[in-house]
Amino acid sequence: MKEYQTITEVSGPLVFAEVDEPIGYDEIVEIETPSGETKRGQVLESEDGVVAIQVFEGTTGIDRNASVRFLGETLKMPVTEDLLGRVLDGSGNPIDGGPEIVPDERRDIVGAAINPVSREYPEEFIQTGVSAIDGMNTLVRGQKLPIFSGSGLPHNDLALQIARQATVPEEDEGGDGTEFAVIFGAMGITQEEANEFMQDFERTGALERSVVFMNLADDPAVERTVTPRLALTTAEYLAFDKGYHVLVILTDMTNYCEALREIGAAREEVPGRRGYPGYMYTDLAQLYERAGRIEGRDGSVTQIPILTMPGDDDTHPIPDLTGYITEGQIYVDRDLHSQGIKPPIQVLPSLSRLMDDGIGEGLTRADHGDVSDQMYAAYAEGEDLRDLVNIVGREALSERDNKYLDFADAFEEQFVQQGFDTNRSIDETLELGWDLLSTLPREELNRVDEDLIDEHYREDASAVDAEAEEVSAD
Secondary structure (H helix, E strand, O other): OOEEOOEEEEEOOEEEEEOOOOOOOOEEEEEEOOOOOEEEEEEEEEEOOEEEEEEOOOOOOOOOOOEEEEEEEEOEEEEOHHHOOOEEEOOOOEOOOOOOOOOOEEEEOOOOOOOHHHEEOOOOEEEOOOHHHHOOOOEEOOOEOOEEEOOOOOHHHHHHHHHHHOEOHHHHOOOOOOOEEEEEEEEEEOHHHHHHHHHHHHHHOHHHHEEEEEEEOOOOHHHHHHHHHHHHHHHHHHHHOOOOEEEEEEEOHHHHHHHHHHHHHHOOOOEOHHHOEOOHHHHHHHHHOOOEEEOOOOOEEEEEEEEEOHHHOOOOHHHHHHHHHOOEEEEEOHHHHHOOOOOOEEEEEEEEOOHHHHOOOOOOOOOHHHHHHHHHHHHHHHHHHHHHHHHHOHHHOOHHHHHHHHHHHHHHHHHHOOOOOOOOOHHHHHHHHHHHHOOOOHHHOOOOOHHHHHHHOOHHHHHHHHHHHHHHHO
């Protein structure tokens, strides 16, 4: 192994060195500083005689006297089932005080693309215990469903709730015994947020079935580009080699994209939209497309990436590109948050493109699709009427319109509102949906099958509602 002392320039997280042999792209590098400290890096660019190296631990202490060694291999993640219950830093090193990891094997973190022919279509329900997701924007195994949030909104609380509560229902009832695991990858979070995450994982016992990767805000930006790849490599091993159903939660993808922009600026690349690299779409797709199921394998990788939209703008490049690649989105809403709704999920702009394939008889319940469609329509009408009330006042509306207004209020206060510690089964969610729909006149339920209305509609709910109106009129 050759050792070079030919560093010509240090620029931000990048080190440029002269070499006299071909160096491979993504090759791992060790840089030894004059003080004896060894830092790891990765080849970002390799041209005739010069290589650009991105240093994971930051370039502090590196000067022209530092030594550079090229290891001849790409970055690999040591994978084993024993990773469950462990907490690692953003580079995959244990930080929980536990023993060193003895891997079954070491896997390339870039991963192999899943052949589209061998992909199995995602159509099996994952229960998150959150009504606004399970009932209205259902998550299925192998899907990638991002959460679009904003600065200061409780997306971390929602992420923890999903990590804590997510299950595969038929496994709980004694199915084929496939286990469920959560991979939690945090990028660019504060120490305070990291402490909250760990306290919650330990308090609830969720850590036992989880692998946590922590990249903090004061860690180098370059490490942020590695963290999600380490997390997904671990997920693929547990899913496709060990048969786990793995839920990967990545927060915050905005910090990841900022790291890409920082590295691009250091390389003096021509910027794309709003200064982000032109290849950001490709880079995000390399992460998101690692979700899925493979024919003949028991396990699955499901992704919930979380991103904070700068300025709450969903046309910003990060949410915009994410929306193109993924199968829907869940919106965390600032207005609902200000009203004290927890979790503040706004169902109207939210979407799960694979929902229809993961619900219904044999998967959730026969009435799931109809209930969801009817509640969506009723809530949308109630929202429109709220704008009208601001102009003409409630007294000018008809009795029917007032019922829809009441429905919209009840939908937010009873269905969406559940707190961050309540875990609702899909049956509880759908029964709550019928309670709400039963406050509307039966003839208004034009999106629900007549047989389902006969079976589930609560005649007494609308009667009680009518009596209450009569009493208030008297």
